[in-house]
Amino acid sequence: MTETAGASRNKKFPALIIVLITLLLAGFVLWRLDHAPRTDDAYIYADTVNxxxxxxxxxxxxxxxxxxxxxxxxxxxxxxPRRYQDALNQALGRLDVLDKQIALTQRTVNAQQYNAASVSAGVERARAAANQATDTLRRTEPLLSQGYTSAEEVDRARTAQRAAQAELDAAMLQAQQAAAAVSGVDALVAQRAEVEAQIAIAKLNLEFTEVRxxxxxxxxxxxxxxxxxxxxxxxxFTLIDTRHWYVVANFRETELKNIHAGSPATVYLMSDTSRRFAGTVDSVGYGVLPDDGGVVLEGLPRVQRSINWVHVSQRFPVKIAVRNPDPALFRVGTSAVASLDQGGTRETVR
Missing domain, CATH: 2.40.50.100 (RNA polymerase II/Efflux pump adaptor protein, barrel-sandwich hybrid domain)
Known part of the structure; x- marks a missing residue:
């Protein structure tokens, strides 16, 4: 009987060892999943421009x-580029014509200004003569009553004063006409500014004929x-920015609590599983479109009444910047596997 009990204990001992090892492995796996989340729902991404x-x-x-x-x-x-080169040449030709027209018009304006100045000088001469005739008449008239001058002399002084005043009025009218006749080049200068703008646009369009x-x-x-x-x-066509490569890894929402920008990561591509690439978390997604429920209709959220007994965790994209990627392997859309080391030192992402 004693031998039978010993044999039974000997049979139970390996089973206990197996259970213990299983529990230890399960605990390690859970610890590993919590401290180093991993996902194969990932793909290679790079910025593109059209x-x-x-x-x-x-x-x-x-x-x-x-x-x-x-x-x-x-x-x-x-x-x-021929059409745009012709447009530039045409605008340059218009500018040259305007410059010559402005120079010619400016000479005409200068002559008009000289004429106006000459007429103004004539006004001053007529004004001086009129003032002198008025002073002469003022001195001569009192002498008539005293017998020192004749009526004829007074009449001549009055006639001279009226003539001088008429000449002054005529000179002033000529001065106004001469001043009004002075034109300018402001309109042509404004046209020149417009043509310069056309030249700038033509040069830019000619430059745009080359896409680099x-x-x-x-x-x-x-x-x-x-x-x-x-x-x-x-x-x-499209141009992929190969200077910076990323892995967009979709992690479960239950794993996001310890994922932060700067967390170290390791990724590998399904096209070559033998190579590992280091990276850091660039950002964590803050929004995804839900598959069902939560749809806003007329200002109110619509939530389905059905309840799933098995709730599937939502996944959010985590953008990982890859350091030293291999240009020969990295292609946009390539399947990848990403794992995060939450126990590692966080780095600052720049």
Whole structure:
């Protein structure tokens, strides 16, 4: 009987060991999930821009092909510049004509001003003569009653005074006419400013006929060639910004409490699972569109009455900036796996 009890204990001991190991493994997994959340619901992301010409015209040069890598400042496409060069030449010609017209008109204005000054000097001479004739008449008239002068002398003085005053009035009218005849070049100067603005626009449009890469990137979605007419503000292809690569990882809402910007992360791509890339959390998403419920209708939220017995946690995107990515591996949309080290030192993301 004693042997039977010992054998029973010997059989229970391995089972206890297995249960204990299982519990330890389960505890480690839970601890690991809490301190190093991981998700395979992730993909590679990079910023993109649509390459659009800012002027209309036919494409005469397209030195890039689909999926080509380009450097900042490289020529992406060239629009036929002849129409815009002609517009610039026309505006420059108008400016030259206006400059000559302004110079010619200015000489005419100068002559008018000299004439007005000469007439003004004549007014001063007529005024001096009129003043002198008035003074002579004023001195002569009292002498007539005293017998020192004759009536004829007084009449001549009066006639001279009236004539001098008439000449003064005539000179003043001539001065007003001469002043009114003086023109200016203000209107032509205003036209010149308008033509200068047209020249600036023409130069800008001519510059816009060349579309160059704003940053290092890769050409995608190119579906055209030389000879195609390009419309302003309509995309020709897309340019991926290959300077900065990110992994957008969707984590469960229950895992977000300890995820912060600057948290260290490790990612790898499904296209090559043997390589690991370090990164840091750039930002955590603050909004997603719910699949059901919470829809605002006429100002009020509509919540479905049905209750799911199994509640699936919502996932929120976490944007991870990758350090030293491999340009040969990273492609927008590539599946990835991301894990966060919440026990690591937080870094400042710049």
């Amino acid at each position: 390459v659009v010409p800012e002027v209309d015209g036919r494409i005469v040069e397209l030195p890039v092909r689909d999926n080509d890598a380009v450097r900042q400042g490289d020529l992406l496409l060239r629009i036929d 890469a704003p940053f290092d990137g890769r050409v995608v979605s190119l579906r055209t060639t030389v000879g195609q007419f390009a419309s302003a503000l309509k995309p020709v």
